Amino acid sequence: DTGVSQDPRHKITKRGQNVTFRCDPISEHNRLYWYRQTLGQGPEFLTYFQNEAQLEKSRLLSDRFSAERPKGSFSTLEIQRTEQGDSAMYLCASSLGGVSHEQYFGPGTRLTVT
Amino acid sequence: GNSVTQMEGPVTLSEEAFLTINCTYTATGYPSLFWYVQYPGEGLQLLLKATKADDKGSNKGFEATYRKETTSFHLEKGSVQVSDSAVYFCALSDPSEKLVFGKGTKLTVNP
Numbered sequence: 196d197t198g199v200s201q202d203p204r205h206k207i208t209k210r211g212q213n214v215t216f217r218c219d220p221i222s223e224h225n226r227l228y229w230y231r232q233t234l235g236q237g238p239e240f241l242t243y244f245q246n247e248a249q250l251e252k253s254r255l256l257s258d259r260f261s262a263e264r265p266k267g268s269f270s271t272l273e274i275q276r277t278e279q280g281d282s283a284m285y286l287c288a289s290s291l292g293g294v295s296h297e298q299y300f301g302p303g304t305r306l307t308v309t
Numbered sequence: 310g311n312s313v314t315q316m317e318g319p320v321t322l323s324e325e326a327f328l329t330i331n332c333t334y335t336a337t338g339y340p341s342l343f344w345y346v347q348y349p350g351e352g353l354q355l356l357l358k359a360t361k362a363d364d365k366g367s368n369k370g371f372e373a374t375y376r377k378e379t380t381s382f383h384l385e386k387g388s389v390q391v392s393d394s395a396v397y398f399c400a401l402s403d404p405s406e407k408l409v410f411g412k413g414t415k416l417t418v419n420p
Contacts, residue, residue: 226406228407228408230408235412235413236412236413237313237398237400237410237411237412237413238353238398238408238410239410240407240408240409243405243406243407250405251405251407286352286353288353288408290406292406293406296406297343297355297358298355298408299355300345300352300353300354301352302351302352303352
């Protein structure tokens with residue numbers, strides 16, 4: 196088991212461009228979460244999946260953001276028409292589900308919008 | 310709504326000093342509580358957790374006790390090391406199991 200992986204680790208893009216990030220969870224984990232972390236803040240919840248079903252989306256997730264988890268395996272997070280305020284670290288986590296189960300975090304994708 | 314408030318940093322200590330990082334929470338129901346740690350250049354790692362009142366989580370010399378009466382989950386370590394330098398996040402798991410984090414406390418331990 197190699198843990199949660201995310202790709203790319205860093206992304207620099209120009210305002211208005213679209214970007215897509217990928218997360219590969221731990222293989223037996225049915226829950227997958229996306230969080231966003233800005234400098235000096237704790238991670239903030241964006242959305243999560245139970246298998247392939249997207250169960251909850253934060254109000255932070257504007258219409259420019261979309262996430263998918265086809266076949267309940269890897270997940271993608273797409274941001275359309277990026278804005279400078281989207282610059283942040285995007286974190287993915289996976290778990291077995293259940294309030295006592297640990298969420299395992301990936302290394303994150305750092306997005307810089309110029 | 311659910312929220313976590315933790316001690317503002319940064320915190321700077323000398324090696325072998327006692328550490329306390331305060332964390333209080335607001336939540337409906339009985340959340341699970343966690344401390345996560347982020348070492349420089351690394352991802353978030355679970356340090357310890359407690360799932361019900363009066364539970365004590367412990368790991369690597371760190372401890373925290375789930376205090377329902379004071380809605381607190383303070384992190385303590387009796388003797389810190391330089392290698393403990395990191396950012397520490399207190400978090401709770403809400404009924405939908407997503408994590409709600411505090412802002413983080415940066416700890417620097419000097420030799």
